[in-house]
Amino acid sequence: MPDGTVQTRDIGSEPARISEQRSYADVNLVRRTLAILECANRLKLITVGAISEDCGIPPSSVVRILETLCAEGYLTRISRRGGYSLTSKVKSLSAGFHSKSLIMEVLQPVVDGLTREYLWPFAVATLDTDAMVVQYSSIPLSPFAHVRSTLHKRGSLISRAHGLAYMAFCDRRERNLLMKLALERDFAEDRIVTSNYQWRKALRQTRKAGYATRLSNADPFTNSLAVPIAIAPGTVVATIGVTYFRKVAKPSQIARMLVSLKSEAAVAAETIRQRM
Structure with missing residues (x-):
């Protein structure tokens, strides 16, 4: 976490943080997307309910973000009950980090x-x-x-x-x-x-x-x-x-x-x- 920021426990409901070291606010949608990606990498079964509970993000928002990630190739939808699965494309997010x-x-x-x-x-x-x-x-x-x-x-x-x-x-x-x-x-x-x-x-x-x-x-x-x-x-x-x-x-x-x-x-x- 960057210095000068205040940690929030509920990503979905609290307002964007304002850093004391900069004059602009965090983009809440980006924060939510990153939180969902991190959560998806931890979960054995990636479902809307599990992510919503873990991240504190409303299920409707979770669905929109998950479907967008599917459209971009980072996730694939298994079934309504089976939830989602990560694709190999997520590895590209760390390709520059060795x-x-x-x-x-x-x-x-x-x-x-x-x-x-x-x-x-x-x-x-x-x-x-x-x-x-x-x-x-x-x-x-x-x-x-x-x-x-x-x-x-x-x-x-x-x-x-x-x-x-x-x-x-x-x-x-x-x-x-x-x-x-x-x-x-x-x-x-x-x-x-x-x-x-x-x-x-x-x-x-x-x-x-x-x-x-x-x-x-x-x-x-x-x-x-x-x-x-x-x-x-x-x-x-x-x-x-x-x-x-x-x-x-x-x-x-x-x-x-x-x-x-x-x-x-x-x-x-x-x-x-x-x-x-």
Whole structure:
């Protein structure tokens, strides 16, 4: 529900809400139609009476909306007693919403909240073939941002915190495949790792600690920490991390940020798992 609105329990009888943040009223017919669609997706048997009772909309209005949805191809009428059935066209209503959208919907407010608390810039990254790509960053909110933007920046799977956090906690077979992809490309950041032993050691340390840290020779001035968003063992959907200046952030603050990162990651993973 948008901020600044007053929740109504009876969709059919109460007047349209007026948002404190805008100068126009909600369109009540749209609200009723969406409520009926949501209700139809919950019901085992879609009938006029069941929807009317659940949504608080008069049966005559329910019939008109259901018949319109049938005409548009979202529902089909079974029989007078059998009620209605959803068609595959309802899937088109969520065609533009995918797992990455869900991840950002859950994690963006988390990242912003962490920056408001600690001031340092936090970011969310997801895997894109052979690199971790920053999907969202709170740099605009941070007074301590080290660059103007990292949005859509591709980071190494081998030397960067987001990459190590992903690689350390993803499935072993996926890790081996990603490592082969990384070795096949010519990415300057990957050359920071001088041996397979060094990388494997970084992975072991990451798994033991529960978080990843950027390899020290990647950047002498800043450091990054990242944790995985794992919705199941071996299934990492994203990483969330923070970047700070090495000589500015105090060890006590870094420790607090790590606690917050791990806690928020666990909550976010559960939220994403329930909604996928």
